[in-house]
Amino acid sequence: MVQIPSLTTARLTLRPMIYDDWEPYSAMMLSDRARHMGGPFTKPAAWGIFCADHAQWDLFGCGALMIEDRETGDLLGQVGINSGPLFPEQELGWLVFAGAEGRGYAYEAASALRDWARRERRLSTLVSYVSPENKRSRSLAERLGAVLDDQAERQDPTDLVFRHVL
Template sequence: MTAPTLHTARLTLRPLCMADYPAFAAFMASPRSAHMGGPYDTFGTWALFCHDAGQWALFGHGGLMIDLTATGETVGSVCLSHGPLFPEPELGWFLYDGHEGKGYATEAATALRDWAFATLGLTTMVSYVDPPNRASAAVAKRLGASLDPDAPRQPGDEGDLVFRHPRPQATA
């Protein structure tokens, strides 16, 4: 499946391109990626970038960059991940420095979540959150997700909190 372009009131979620790699790599190499297993070296940043792009061909979902529609500025990424490191589909997000606290992560994750449920026919998805990452836990809660203490964890991240996302119609 080709990665879609999704639109919200303020954001454009679009496929990754090579021009995105330098900022993506800088984020993943920085201490800001600590809640995602980072900081990563060049090999790790490239592997993650390719992972987000390549999942579209393998699973029909993957990563999208988050752009401000009004300016075209890229402010982060949102991704639906699966594969051997993820026991079930995982909705994740990150924002570049200076773009937190504006609702972009919640808006982008809502759009990808709703697209995935409607288009892929998923029955569930989760978000794995490092316990000290209170900002991501707050985003998961704003999305209507609830803690699932019995959910399987990613290998090596058994201490993560797992937030389960209900299908959108279940939250109404």
């Protein structure tokens, strides 16, 4: 079994998922906030994604971490490196819960996990699949230093693919 990392930044703890994360996660996945990720999802579909996010650690050595505020312990969202048969390449992805947007949490979390992937997994590249309508995620990918890669394979032909060179 793979040791799932816990990472810390100036403001955040990125930690393994626990069952108590399910309710806030499912509330987001069942809401319109999930529209840029193929949602809103049904509760069974959201459960499957939640479980897959965790299972990827044992199967592929990467997966999702929950984002917590170090000071308050508030759950803010999730960041992950997605892998497996549904992803043509390893993907750096993120989501933040309602009320946590616009504060730099996704940037801080994604930067930390990207750096972990380079340092610990020795990855040389990651991609981020972004819905063209998701202006915030497009801006975040660019802020992280990723560039559009029109040649990259994608599971959804409408997605933009941003390449992170590590």
